[in-house]
Amino acid sequence: MESFQDKGLNQPLVESFQENGLNHLPVAAEEVSSELENVLSDRRLTASSRYRKATWVESKILFKLAAPAIIVYLLNNVTSMSTQIFCGHLGNLELAASSLANNGIQLLAYGVMLGMGSAVETLCGQAYGAHKYEMLGIYVQRSTILLMVTGLPLLVIYIFSKPILILLGQSISVASAAALFVYGLIPQIFAYAANFPIQKFLQSQSIVNPSAYISAGTLVIHIFLTWFVLKLGWGLLGAALVLSLSWWIIVIGQFVYIVTTCKQTWNGFSVRAFHGLWDFLKLSTSSAVMLCLETWYFQILVLIAGNLPNPEVALDSLAICSTILSWVFMIAVGFNAAASVRVSNELGAGHPKSAAFSVVVVTLSSVVIATVFAILTMVLRHQISYAFTGGSAVADSVSDLAPLLAISLVLNGIQPVLSGVAVGCGWQTFVAYVNIGCYYVVGIPVGAVLGFKFNLGAKGIWSGMLGGTVMQTIILLWVTIRTDWNKEVEIAKNRLSKWEDEKAEPLLKE
Template sequence: MDADYNTQLLNLDEAHLVSECERDLKALDNGEGWEEVMTEIRKQMGLAGPLVLVSFLQYSLQLISIMFIGHLGELQLSGASMAFSFAGVTGFSLFLGMGSALETLCGQAYGAKQYHMLGIHMQRAMVVISIICIPIALLWASIQQIFTLLKQDPLISEQAGIYGKWLIPSIIPYGLLQCQLRFLQTQNLTSPLLIATGASSLIHLFVCWGLVYGFGFGIIGAALSSAITYWINVLVLGLYIKFSPQCQKTWTGFSIDGIKNLVGFLALAIPSSLMVCLEYWSYEFLVLMSGLLPNPELETSMLSISLSTSSLVFRITYGFGSVVSTRVSNELGAGKATAARLAAKVVVVLGVAEGMALGILLIALRNEWGYVFTNEAEVVKYLSMIMPILATSNFMDAIQGVLSGIARGCGWQKIGAWVNLGAYYLLGLPCAIIFTFLLNFGAKGLWMGITCGSCLQSILLLFITFNTNWEDQASKAKERLLYGSSLPLI
């Protein structure tokens, strides 16, 4: 780092942190507390709308591809679904987690007004992700062989292999997109994210239709359409970042510093990935276990619908998590410990309210919701029986989702990874096995078990959050800005 950079960072000293805390506490004593709370709510809700919509639109891209494939035939749908699940476990979730490291690094740098560091952090993330794309591409190219070794149906394995190979061009743009999203998100630039993602989703609809049906490429066209859409999104956001006046300070062009300290970035990116992947993988295990149940067609169909419902609902929670990650990281970077604490408390209340509202809605629609996915009355009836448990699971997800956002904003990814490991693999999945196979609750037991895991995750993250010394977190943010992302996270 150059001398000017260190000099600027040293201005954010302990005396500044103390004065910020004293000022904020004095404001609360003077009766300004409710005004501060309402201001924070307005800030978070202003960010939440666009970020929730961006989350929905991102989720819709692969959903659209799968919907088009579903009209090609059951064999193609089965193969593409298996390949996409494999790609999610080995690639997409990995890059989603690595990108979230920028929520800490870019968010705190922006709050500290170290604007040029946002571009450097983004370059480092892009370099690391581009390198990791190589082994992932080789793995995806071998999907057919892997499924064959796992004794899957040969025809389904063949279709999965085709879809997986043509999904490879999606890897790099997806990873780069995660970097761009966090770069803009941490600057509170949500409008360009919403416009670019919305336009890309609309384009994807037509591109997918054209390649699948217009040119008759079938399952190959569906996979290629994802790559085309991701590249369009990356290009649009890249042009915005380069030419927008709002990014002049944060993007100063490619720099040699962008390929330095890659190991330091990995020190945060690896636990960030583990934090996301450990939770994501636990739900994939539920699908595998459902195939071992009596009447696997019914159990797997119900679980597939309930997982799709849970994933859809979680888009809202993930949006709120992104909001608080931005708010907390910005405030900690600026040395405003009390403001960061207030942001954390406000989002927990919003998360509880959101979880309760969606839970009540799911229970109210329990007898009709299944018909959105299937006309099989048996599946719909079974789903209605599971819905109260699913609503409870989604309520816990709403809480842990925003708490995970707080963790990303603070740089607690290593702690978050350990919490997720303990919650899901020492409690959640073992409970799912006991409830399902020993107590014979069927697929209901799978949801009961994973809900136990998310409940423990929420409790642990709540305990950590509400016992946090926020002044100490602001000091650690300053140290991370001084010494780089390789600073220990615990």
């Protein structure tokens, strides 16, 4: 392990580390050092040389963060999908039940927990950049406590999932089977409550590879266990319980890594975790509202399409386009995580130029990749649907929707990254209001009018909702471009001072 002097860090930074009781650089601290800020401030270089060198420095850090994050989200998605595939081999009723439970009830819990866990991204990221390492463990414990409590009302929804699904128009047979699957997912609620704070805790320190390895190993175990319990005849309940167990394996694996490796940022369980929970709840709630409004937006698109005159073709074509969009979205989510980490780290470290430059690099990188997929979508617009179904009517409908899908893919290269920037800066409440206005006041009503009043069908519904996304993206772009990054550094400094309470002895040392 290299010492401060070996790294050639300046004396004030060395003293900052030593004040926190650290004699060596913690994991990934090199990425949040002043290297990028020094390059951007080096007037000995020409502007082109300065930006070229800075782009190389930032790109290396960015893709080390984004690539494993993408893999983690993809693997977690595949874990749930593999359960549905196995259930599909039990019969059509079981496939419908597992799909409804996973994409309906379970998605609600996933969105709420992931959203509330995003508060940890802001606080841990900025605290890590400011070298307040002892606070990271406190923040992750506070978040876990709040998410565990939040799991209780979600538990009630899971318990009463059958009457809820019947009330929403599902048949008794499908609702009964889906409810059985949901009962097996109850332990997963609290796995989410522990996983997302832990995941954000690690990401804020640029530690992403271990989560990818743990998710990959868990997927292998999950597939074997699911096959085994179905062979035993445990059916939907057994498959769901295995899915819950797999999420707990991920949680335990990551926590063991934290306890054994993150010595500077994890100092054991502490009573300080119970201080300031109300303010933490307000930030967590804003984060949850912001993310859930985005997650539910395109789910509503499918629900509205079910009321069209020819719903079968509309739903099939929208399902195919939504599947493609969701898989490419996983890439954008990786850049979302990278943007949040980079911006929060640099703001916490007091590097306004680096924070602003990180936003530019991560946004352009994501847009380029999204544009490539958009072009492929247009080139293969007549062939895409045949990977899912052989119907010519659906193929024609998908081809007709392809231009809208391509635009959505490009926007998905921008919007999630800007949301990541918002999380890194702590703008969750503002973005929640923007999402309400753009998505639910403009996008959905306009889509409904175009789809039903003007008889444009699925294309009209998507066009209206796409308009809401464009509006939201423009607003976030405008706000980001006009951001005073020096002021954001001061806001981050004040936020950390507010959130850092008086030091207390840990409740339990590891």
